[in-house]
Amino acid sequence: MPRPTIEDVAARAGVSRALVSLVMRDSPKVSALRRAAVLKAAEELGYSPHLMARSLASRTSHVVGVMVSDLHNPFWAEVVDGLDSGARAAGFELVINTGGRSPARERQALDGLLSFRPAGLALLGTVLPAKAIAAASAHTPVVLVSRSSRTSTVDTVNDDGKAGSMMAVDHLVSLGHQEIAHIDGGGGSQAAPRRAGYLAAMRRHGLRPRVVRGEYTEAAGAAAVPVLLAGRRPTALLAANDLNAVGVISGLVEAGLSVPEDVSVVGYDNTWLAALRHVSLTTVDQPRVEMGRLAAQALVRRVRGERSGPARHLLTPRLVVRSSTRTTGR
Incomplete structure (x- = not known):
């Protein structure tokens, strides 16, 4: 009918x-x-x-556009939970799409969301050029999650990725590890501060760093293992995120190594994957739901004219220790 x-x-x-x-x-x-x-x-x-029809009739949008960089990463599902809760409490509905971690696809996704004439935009882990983000913020309030910005019309919500990586390295050093490698997130959002934290902690402990370029994916984690094993085998690895860490663990098992007996592994995000019993991943926890809630709050305050200056939320991560790390056997 x-x-x-x-x-x-x-x-x-x-x-x-x-x-x-x-x-x-x-x-x-x-x-x-x-x-x-x-x-x-x-x-x-x-x-x-109909949300769009209602917005056009009243000239007041009740839609928040949300672009998720990677729908395969469970981290973003939990951020969206917080964002949805905050938006609904303020009378807004979410419209969600994805750019698949591709700048070109993200530009198309951004244009699609703008066609809804949204009250605001939440861009989660975007790899869009800063110029495109600034241009969008001229039309509607924009908040970035897991991405920094110097534009005064753009709000940001991040965890302290540098501090998080330093916590992870300090933990591994406390277990006696010295050969600690890092598989980074490549050009992904917040890969740079996490890499910087790893390098800073390694220098502080007088250790030689080793970084392998990767991505925030399981496949990239598995692909990095042969590269790492081609040289002196590390006793511990800090992965770009939890998905990457799961790929690392799979790659190490395929190479005949055990986690954590041969190699300790630390992830980043503390998604539900990390807590699975057969994974039991030591990881850096980002307050994912809280990040989403703060993003919604930033947008609502902009929409209601309660604030004109930029909101810059930087949350402190914490280390969650599980069974993927142990004292080194070397």
Whole structure:
């Protein structure tokens, strides 16, 4: 059956289309009796207002556009949980798409979200050029999660990636490890501060760093293992993120090595993957839901004109120790 329209609701309730529109916008100008009649008709017909149509009619959008860099990474699902909770509490709905970690695809995804005329945009882990982000912020409020910005019209929510990587290296050193390698996130968001933290901690401990370029994917983690084993075998690895760490563990097992008996592995994010019993990954925890909630809060305050200056949230990570790390046997 065709989707019921606002005209169908008006006919069923015996009122005008304009009055139905007022009810759907929760206007105080409608009497309790007529409001009840309209809502009863809408329920009987299974009608729900079209978000875009409602925004165009009222010239006030209730849509927040969300672009997720990688739908395969469970980290973003938890960030979206917090974002959705914060947005709904303020009366907004999410429209979500993805750019697949490709600048070209992300540009198309950004244009698609802007076509909804959203109240604001949340860009999660984007690899878009800074110029494209700044241009979007001229049309609607923008918040970045896991990405920095110097643009005053763009808000940011990050964890302290440098501090997180330093925590991981300090933990491994405390277990006696000296040959500690890092598989980084390549050109991905926040890969640079995590790499910087690793390098700084290794220098502080007087150790020789070894960085292998990677990506925030399981495949990249597995592909890095043969590269690492081609030289002097490290006793410990700091992976770009939890997905990358899972790939590393698979690659080490295929090479005949055990985790943590032969090589200790640390991830980053503390997603649900890390807590699985057969993975039990030591990892750096980012407060994922809180990051999403703060992103929603930043957008809502911009939309309501409560703030004009940039919000710069930098959250402190913490290390969660599980069974993928142990004292070195060398």
